[in-house]
Amino acid sequence: MSHILLTGGAGYIGSHTALELLNAGYKVLSFDNFSNSSDAALQRVEQLSGKSIISITGDIRDEQALRQLFTDYSISAVIHFAGLKAVGESTQIPLHYYDNNVAGTVTLCRVMREFGVKKLVFSSSATVYGDAKQVPIPETAPRSATNPYGQSKLMIEHILEDLVRAEPDWGITLLRYFNPVGAHDSGRIGEDPNGIPNNLMPFISQVAVGKRDKLSVFGNDYATHDGTGVRDYIHVVDLARGHVKALQYLEKNQGIEAINLGTGTGYSVLDMVKAFSQVNDIAVPYQIAPRRPGDIAICFAEPTKAKMLLGWQAEKTLDDMVGDSWRWQSANPNGYKG
């Protein structure tokens, strides 16, 4: 039986997807350079599922290593998570981002092509909508980039679109993630960022667990119900299940489709803080700070295409998101290093 190759399989979304794939009966092969992830995540996925994962250490920019991988294992499809994802960092070291994300994806696709593997699920992002002019955001909204990270995702979308135009027997889905949060409800796997978290939920969790003093809320004068920014938070287990559905879609379809993975509902920063405090009965001190340049007021998905095409929709609640985040963080205050 063939494997599903997960590049970046040990990362936050990769590990949760690995678990859902194993639960759905797939064989999982992970290829990860562990630059921002831990093999412990995959070991815990094995424990949770009672099944084994083949974990290979390697970099998608290493063409020879990829060739060896495709030579050694039978691979039917690739879910391509590997990539750098910190917006701020991307403005500091853009070449590193373009090398890892764009050149890495080109190398991966060239090797896939060489080995006749033409099914690909790609981790895109709602960042490709740039400063979206209206919400909810449909997949047909104009695309633009506001930083090198977003530019790299947009470039990869263009490259994959050109690839399918040239070779229509590829099947590719561009999954545009909104704001993944939460953790598996076992509390055994979750988000384990290096250094200061870039995203809201791990920051809230680290404040709650005492690793950080207080949360900075960037701007409380946006045109939203409480003045703080509104985003479409999606539970990582819902997101992971979306990947399984996308894979099953590609088993029957060719061509390329961009598909939003979001809930269609927006919550503000303060909504998240309040829900976290109430559900988990723990204080989350915060202070209001100036707006961050580039932040927009409101962003949430039009999620109906995923339902129509993949038969998928988000099922977890806000309480699940904040409860599972805390279960993971409180049981693993230092992430996988603890």
Next chain:
Amino acid sequence: MSHILLTGGAGYIGSHTALELLNAGYKVLSFDNFSNSSDAALQRVEQLSGKSIISITGDIRDEQALRQLFTDYSISAVIHFAGLKAVGESTQIPLHYYDNNVAGTVTLCRVMREFGVKKLVFSSSATVYGDAKQVPIPETAPRSATNPYGQSKLMIEHILEDLVRAEPDWGITLLRYFNPVGAHDSGRIGEDPNGIPNNLMPFISQVAVGKRDKLSVFGNDYATHDGTGVRDYIHVVDLARGHVKALQYLEKNQGIEAINLGTGTGYSVLDMVKAFSQVNDIAVPYQIAPRRPGDIAICFAEPTKAKMLLGWQAEKTLDDMVGDSWRWQSANPNGYKG
């Protein structure tokens, strides 16, 4: 004394620029994989100039080879010509284009950075203006891509812009070429395309020399003075001198500038055919064919930024363009292979 590194130095524009650089007193180091060029071009440049060129065979995607190059030679600046350039081919093998052009440029810049070489003249193209809405086209016109070749040039512009934003001590010029034609007036170096020429002038020359039956003129119902498409043809020696000027500009300036290299004057397909026939006293049989999808009616540059910033403007005439093209083609009917 340091060298100027020319990637793709043996190509059409690279070889003409090598000659102008040698004439201006620079030392030239060429790095070329000869995928679409011949070492004979560099040998002829050496004969014409009476000076020598260091020619290294290698590929810009080969990071180790680039490191070796920067270790072995003192390099003060890079003029980056290397890249694939056939629009039609790019739609057939887009991954190959993105790999060579985009990933290759990222690798080149990463190695330049490693060795502290931060002056770069990049071969961009007027193709980044997409379907330009008005002429003449200034550098500030909106950018878009209509094919993978153009997309690759646009991506590289974005990457280099992000690089300079992150590291302002780089000096980069994006030279947006309009339609290079002609040859050195010695007739010793010129354009030597593989297979069927993609561009008008080598096609005209090959018809004139008897290698092709007749020219197809794609569309004679455009809104132009004679119905055929109008382009901004620029003599390759003018273009080459623009690179020398850009290099001298970078010796004194940091930051990034996009600069059109065009004449500001448009000629139609039939203007070119007529001038070629008259100046060279040779028939160029042609037939009218349907429009090609994606072709626009009129495209010519607003060339004043190059004059202001670089002190450069095109000096060669239409008669020079068609005369020099024919001198090269008639003396070298099979290009460098002859």
